[in-house]
Amino acid sequence: MRRALLLACLVLPVTLPLSAEELPVRSVTLSNAGLIQIERAGRLAPDAAITFRAPAEDVDDLLKSLMLRDPGGTVEGLRLPAQDLETEAFRGLPLRPADFESRAAVLRALRGQMVEASGTTGRLADAEEAEGGLRVSLLTARGLRLLLLREGEEVRLADAALAARIARAAEALAASRTADERLIEIRLRGAAAAREVGFTYVAGAPLWKPSWRLVLPAGEGEARLQGWAVVENRSGADWDEVRLSLVSGNPAAYRQALYAPIRITRPELPVRVAEQVTVTADTGRRPAPPPPMAMAAPAPAAMARQRAAPAEAEAAGSRFTDQVAAVPAATAAASAGRVAFTLPAPVSLRSGETANLPFLDATLPAERIWWVQDLQARSPLNAVRLRNTGEVVLPDGLAAVFGAGGAEAGAYLGDAEIRALPPGEERILAFARDRDVLLSSAQSGAERPARIELRRGVVVVGTLRREEVALAVDPRGAKGRLVVDLPRRTGATPRFDVAAEGDFGLRHEAVLHGTATTLRFTWEREGRQEVPLWDAGLGDPVLLRWRDVDVEREQRRLPGGPGTLETLRTVLERLPANAPGRTGLEAVVASLAEARRLLDAALGAIRQYAAAEAVLGRARAAVEDRTGAEREEARRQLNQASIAAERAGGAADAAWEAWQRAVQAVLTRTG
Template sequence: MRKSRIGATWALGLITTSFVAGSASAEELALKRVMLSTGGVGYFEHEAQVSGDAELTFDVRLDQVSDVLKSLLAMDPQGRLGQASLPGRAPLSEIFRDLPFSQADLSSTASLLRALRGQMLRVSAHATTMEGRLVAVTEEKVSLGEGQGTIVRNRLSLLTPTGMRQVVLEEADAIEIMDARLRAQVEQALAAIAAYAAADQRTITIDVHGQGERTVRVGYVVAAPLWKATYRLVVPEKDGEAKLEGWALLENMSGQDWNRVELSVASGNPVTLRQAVYESYFVNRPEVPVEVLGRRLPPVDVGAVPEAELAEAANGGGGGGRMMHGFMAAPSAADALMHSARSAAEEGAPEPPPIAEPTEGATQVVFRFPDPVDLPRGQSLLVPIVSESLPIERVSWYRYDVDARNPLASVRLTNDTETGLPPGILSIYENAQANEPMSFVGDARLGALPAGEDRFVSYAVDLEVRVDREEKFAQLVKGAKIARGVLEVRRVEQRTTVYKIKGAADEARVLVLEHPRIQGFTLAEPTEGVIGTTDTHVRIRREVPAGQTVTVEAVLERPIEQSIVIGSITAQELGVLLASTEMSAAVRAALEHVAELQRTLASREEALALLRTERQTLVSDQDRLRRNLASSPQGSDLHTRYLAALASTEDRISEIDRTIDTAEAAVRVAREELADYIANLSI
């Protein structure tokens, strides 16, 4: 099998090609296509010329392997793809799982020897060699004398055939692990640590099978610097057409030069995801107790799958396989992304690239550059994507939350092209006369502009126009009806904002006023000049003659439905309702009759209340007279006077009781008349 190597050098999140000595030629392994997206990713596609069966390999930086595995796309139009494989990402903890020492034990000789306690060692020190089994490694502090402090040494204790021997570790000339197997394990662990520290790359191998010479393409999506759109707009002195130039600023942070690369940039808002597919994950399993004799733990029944479904799964279900097994064998996605780019230009001095060819898709606009692009590594490139004449209208644009006093000098830009324009910053120039220099008037921000739509771009404060603003609030009755004694009142809450626009002294203006929208409210006034709405505002257009003041009243209304039981309406509330001029004559007459009945009832209730108050006063006076009568001598003039007054009070109380009975009857009649009238009232 012929092997062809595609090396991928990673820098700042981008894959580019590099070459390894002894691999296939540069023409076979060239980076051919790059597509940069506003989603913060780039699509990179390589081509390799193969004959018969071949292996294509990529060196990928470790922290970018997951992106490549997630998006890798291989296309062999005349052959078939076998499988793709790469080394597993075994953590160091797996390497040390079955070793008698840990990774931390390799941090020092003393730590390793402590972990190897009981092993046979051969130690040479001071021209003496001893062999024995390691008993202990003990720390001890040794004074340096003369106030120079202390040092820590480690003393080895060995059990030798001749007895216990000790040696200071720091004075040993050589220490040998006598167990060859254990010595090999230490060597392998150290090699694994070194390899893990240096292995910041993984190699992905793709097998292709076929006959004859053919081109195999491999592409993937990885993080890339965001490309930026910038615009220049040259506006005439009056309304008409403005010249729009758009440029794409992109950067080559891939680590290698782009030579004759078919370049595209895409503007949209794609969903771009990251997933650590190269990490190892384990499923947490429930733990069950160990069964002992006499104890049974029946399994939990979770149901059964019918045999028909099992047979269908066995015939059509797919099992697991090696990673990335079975890529697409024919061009599809990458062709759709890049196929329209033109072939490389003729050799010679590079020329400025022509305007990109835009293509409107379902979710994005793709700008493809017809000629291949050269861009050295680490450099930026400004390439044209738009050159159009678009209709504009010069306006003053006012929003209170942006500037409370002055509108902004703006341009209403209409995209009458066939494709949308990506968002970007916009530099605006004025060209008053054909042969005079340009004048820079300000910068603006252009949002995404789909085909057929328009946008306001504001670039300066219009100091010659001033806007004063006043707010008013009111609640009006707009109508009422009565059903079974319930009054249904239709009210309207109004929020009125008065804008007084003082125009420029020497020039007429077209002012677009953006009035805030409020949830639940609709715009009642004005009814003319409304040119559209945004999510938050209503746009109102007014022409402001030179030196004049124009007033705009924006009225927002919200209907309020209120149901009131007529029997519970107070006289004051009824008076407010009768003051409205929006109710029908029938409803008004009915409410006036209710008011008359309420007045009659109130008058009778007031008379009854006066009688009851008078009787309460007489009863209190009667109690006083009885106390005075009991304390005065019988037969005296004072006693006689108290008796006469007591009799007169008793007669008046009897008279008032008869009058109260009559008044209570009158109140009952008035209340019943009011209730009967209300209960049968429907208008």
């Protein structure tokens, strides 16, 4: 057996209270926000302090939230060891935690200290394990002395203050072996008699997890809902007959580093010294440096199915429901955005254990339905619609669903997610897919003109686009309610019955009677299309001269030209008889048709003028080429060609002006 080494030290003055008591845990509140509120309470003697242990990771929250109740005393403060026990305990000492590995290592770390051993006083020079004991070397006034210390002999430090610090460091070293928890002391003063005191604090904890058992009727009726809570004790203290509350809410919760020492970094101001004189040696001349390399451009950066259930099946279902064991109901207390379930019986749970505790047993109105969330799915979901007829919110959780009647009695049907269900509201819970019911969907769309607005030179066609989703459903003889959720379409108005709106989009409900049917969901979206009567780039057509434009080439850009009239005729054919603006469009189309006729006439006249101009040109050339009698004949033909060209030009002017009057009529009709 290893020999013991005693480091005797002077005892420091006692500053702690004469006694300390650990108050038991009385109540625990678990939140689904990952928080725990712990209440400790008990009878405390006069001048006694409160002590308890808490996980080190909870100390920040404890320092933030601790609340004390003491009718007779005054709070003096709370104390606990430093966050880094070893570092703080050994700060300034000549030894380190590793030196406590052996007694010889401790003494070697204390070399140079004045000690007394076996009646000899001197400075500690060395220590080592030897045969028969521990050999210690001391430097005395007379020289070096070797001592062999045996079992029970002491080495006593002359410096009592250092001895006390080393003893405290040894205590801290022992405490650091369980560094995941801290011993906390609350000091109170001024109480003359024993009294009931308590305190609470809030810390992070595993959130409690509700799990549900849901027993469904075959069709409409009442469902049995039982709530169970999975709770874990990670508080560092046993719960013995505590009052347990389970809170569902959404509080704001933060963490702050109150326990860890925080040092603020300060700028360092250098010491001012005399400026040093430096000289760069002359190394002679050098060639001029080459020009810099040209920089390259940077590279670019990189319904549950409902069949008619026989009476005996319903009876069987009722019997199964009656066989489900009842659970004690918790007391529910609701406030704004928060509900707390307090279990009726005290709970005992040792630290580190997990329990599953019932807290609710209720019957809720229920309806079995089919539910379609995905229009591309082959079959709908089996689901149930529940209404919360209670007085408190049912928190989020996962429900194991069982059947109550017929072949389903007692059978597991699937799992369903329950989202927070306030009083009076409904939720649909899907738990399986009904492969006996088949679905098929198709989408289509069409657009038609719906209204007309006339502006100067422009016909504005208001369009109505219809988008349709057709859902074919074959229930194969089953009857029941089908709920279909469809996504919203921005800018489109639904033209089908919408039972509800929510995060799910638009909800439609239909009743199936056992035969195949097709449900149609239509949206209407308004649009507009502008049809200009001419190209504005040519200017005002009433002021346009035919001699200034190539009418042959630019006729599509002119009022009445090819394209616009055909487009507006197509719009008019598709426009409903009672559509707003139809009469005006009919007048515009008629006016454009007249403009088309006159434009064609003007174009013909312009072509004739062009032909006459060509003849006139040739006649001029003939006059220049001929002499004598031929020249006189050429002059006569030139005169005739000139008269013909003048008449053709006048006819073109008249035809163009007639077309422009028709255009003016079109402009008058379009305002």
